Amino acid sequence: MTVLRKVLSIFGTRPEAIKMFPLCHALAADARFDARICVSGQHRGMLDQVLEIAELRPDHDLDLMKPNQSLDALTSGLLTGIGSVLDAEKPDIVVVQGDTATAMCGALAAYYRKIPVAHVEAGLRSGNIHHPWPEEVNRKIVGSFARWHFAPTETAAAALRRENVEPGAIHVTGNTVIDALHWISSRIADQPSLAAGLAPVEQRFEGRRIIGVTSHRRENFGEGMASIAAAIRDIAQLEDVAIIFPLHLNPNVRKIMDSELGGLDNVALMEPLDYLHFARLLDISTLMLTDSGGVQEEAPALGKPVLVMRETTERPEGVEAGTARLVGTDRHRIVAETRRLLEDRHAYAAMARAHNPFGDGKAVPRIVDVLAR
Structure with a gap:
């Protein structure tokens, strides 16, 4: 028995x-x-x-x-x-x-x-x-x-x-995040309407390269978050670029991002996305800017380079494999590394095609x- x-x-x-x-x-x-x-x-x-x-x-x-x-x-x-x-x-x-x-x-x-x-x-x-x-x-x-x-x-x-x-x-x-991403991607493929909530912003930014952004780490609250906001504002000035930024619920994030980025034509500040729509965001983005841990694992599974806005990462495998790059919270470095991926197709391809170690x-x-x- x-x-x-x-x-x-x-x-x-x-x-x-x-x-x-x-x-x-x-x-x-x-x-x-x-x-x-x-x-x-x-x-x-x-x-x-x-x-x-x-x-x-x-x-x-x-x-x-x-x-x-x-x-x-x-x-x-x-x-x-x-x-x-x-x-x-x-x-x-x-x-x-x-x-x-x-x-x-x-x-x-x-x-x-x-x-x-x-x-x-x-x-x-x-x-x-x-x-x-x-x-x-x-x-x-x-x-x-x-x-x-x-x-x-x-x-x-x-x-x-x-x-x-x-x-x-x-x-x-x-x-297990890769198991989850495969499961959710299969559901979206079978029923595209499940992730149709991003359709209006996709239409709004048609013809632009989309950069997905997430930021919420406690250690970045204060000066780090302000520097990240300034960097995103600079990136938003680049030609043919649009930014989709689901805002974390924490007021330490929302206050600075609303202040710095609210009202910019090519920046969409959104409520947190459910997992179906976040998977869709990964799919339509050219690259991801994040201080999240999970995104460092998920985005490479879809061939998307990740710039990690932290000083250290507990996921060094991505950096070693070339799917992710640590850029810290320095405004100028975030902008420079983003521009490098947008303007140098060889640098982009090296990250996008790197083997996902997760x-x-x-x-x-x-x-x-x-x-x-």
């Missing part, structure tokens, strides 16, 4: 949901598992968009998002809230993803109850505990006691080995196989 393993997947932000939904689908469809889902609501609206698109119905929703919530208040709510869910469910395995406060607290609450933890996207390291902040420390905490470390790349696996993680607990799987879209079955064994 097969003994079912109860698996509780815990996540709370949009990036986590994107990278977890293919795994949640696979676990739910596998007769070897009793699969449950707990969401924290750390990102409310953006999380709900992914849940709807992915057709996921959480078993538990903590709904912890509050305006201007401090990290310590969020952490205390997560730890106690997730702890109550664990006490009720008593899972055999807890699965967390990445480096958010939800992931760290979910793993820690499981550790307090001696429930083994599976860490999806394990081993990412920038080497600087303040960049990205607080994510670098969050992922190191989870990595210190997880039972299964699902590393997206060999570079991530090597980082774990340097931290004396047992080699047999490390599994190189690729990144996987082949088969990370989920590899993870499921390990958990089943």
Whole structure:
């Protein structure tokens, strides 16, 4: 008789949901598992968009998002809230993803109850505990006691080995974000109307090269965000260029971007895009400017160069492979590197055609196989 393993997947932000939904689908469809889902609501609206698109119905929703919530208040709510869910469910395995406060607290609450933890996207390291902040420390905490470390790349696996993680607990799987992108791209191909919401801005910018922009990192708040805004304003002056910028909900982002970029004819400041429309943005963009981690993985899967507006990255594989380039938050460097890709077709082709090091879209079955064994 097969003994079912109860698996509780815990996540709370949009990036986590994107990278977890293919795994949640696979676990739910596998007769070897009793699969449950707990969401924290750390990102409310953006999380709900992914849940709807992915057709996921959480078993538990903590709904912890509050305006201007401090990290310590969020952490205390997560730890106690997730702890109550664990006490009720008593899972055999807890699965967390990445480096958010939800992931760290979910793993820690499981550790307090001696429930083994599976860490999806394990081993990412920038080497600087303040960049990205607080994510670098969050992922190191989870990595210190997880039972299964699902590393997206060999570079991530090597980082774990340097931290004396047992080699047999490390599994190189690729990144589940590529599985998710393949799933969503297939849906859009079958039903283009799902991503038709960008049609008006596509028509508005017809004949121009579109640059997609995302920016939300805490370490860039203040001077860094102001410099990024100034750089985008400069880039908007270039001939035949248009910019599509879905604005993060954080007021530290919105205030400066609305002030600097609002009203420019060839800049579209938009509400956050659901995953279907964000995949469409990646598809229609010539290149991406971002301080996000996930975009560094997603855009190369569609052959789009990425300029990373950060000083460090926990995804050095993209830089090493040539799919991404670190440009920091210096206004002049962001503009110069953008112009280089727009004006030098050889430089553009070198990045667009570089091999994506983040996987082949088969990370989920590899993870499921390990958990089943």
